[in-house]
Amino acid sequence: MESLLSNFTSPIVMAFVLGIIAKVVKSDLEFPQPIYKALSIYLLLAIGLKGGVELSTTAFSDFIWPVVATIALGIITPLIAFAVLRYMGKFDISNAAGIAAHYGSVSAVTFIAAISYAESLGESPEGFLPALVALLEVPGIIVALMIPQIINSGSGSIKKALHEVVTGSSIILLLGGLVIGYLAGPVSFEPVAPFFVGGFQGALVLFLLELGMITARRLGDLKKAGLFLLGFGIVVPILFGILAIIVGLWSGLSIAGSSVFAAMVSSGSYIAAPAAVRIALPKASPTLYLTASLGITFPFNITLGIPLYYLIATWFGG
Structure with missing residues (x-):
């Protein structure tokens, strides 16, 4: 419970809530788009750089099974999601x-928020986790986009969509x-590490x-x-988070690493996936x-999901 409460007092979570409040009360607060883009580039490149440095000092045997686990979950999770949406939610195929x-x-x-949360608790998740983020981004999209092609030969361009994802x-x-x-x-990373x-x-x-x-701008779409879909x-x-924790611990990840892995697997893409779906599945809403x-999923994970996965990982791995 203490770890759950500490997440709500995190500047990261409180800044997220402040952004929601600003739009709900119709504040004129606006974020310059060029700065937002620059921050996106900075954060993603920083994740990659730090992960690459850690990877350079990690034995291959330490991350081979997490890689296998990542690919497996990248294939399984979209199939489960499709089955739930199609046969329980009665959504059309697209x-x-x-x-x-x-x-x-x-x-x-x-993923970034989960890493920050684990580190705020004094934990040290595996340094190669950013490599798993890059690895997880593509397989799930490929599998999901292939489903309509297999079922009814969808008219969207799979090749173009995959190019959009890979070169994103x-x-x-x-x-x-x-x-x-x-x-x-x-050694060579040290001069740029402060930045x-x-x-x-x-x-x-x-x-x-x-x-x-x-996120606040999309709250009206909940109706x-x-x-x-809200429950989904x-x-x-x-x-998905519980499944990732079990698989993560089995693959050799630490408790902190498994909780971050769970946050990754349970999250929903809103950058790469929308671009690919727009091209390959134009009929999808x-x-x-x-x-x-x-x-729905992003605010849930940021506020409640991340500390919840850490508690579950602690319980499973304790």
């Missing part, structure tokens, strides 16, 4: 697959940062302030989404998949 693509992928911001800024920055950090190593490590938390607070405002956006991530991933 919308079920479109939403499933978001839950098969990952939210990099949720988040993948380029994460993978590029990983490679640079890996090749540079701890990419020291300023990270402050940039994250500003970024979450803007995401709070973005259109319906109660089933909370219950399914929790189930953005109101449904963006409301689910950004309007």
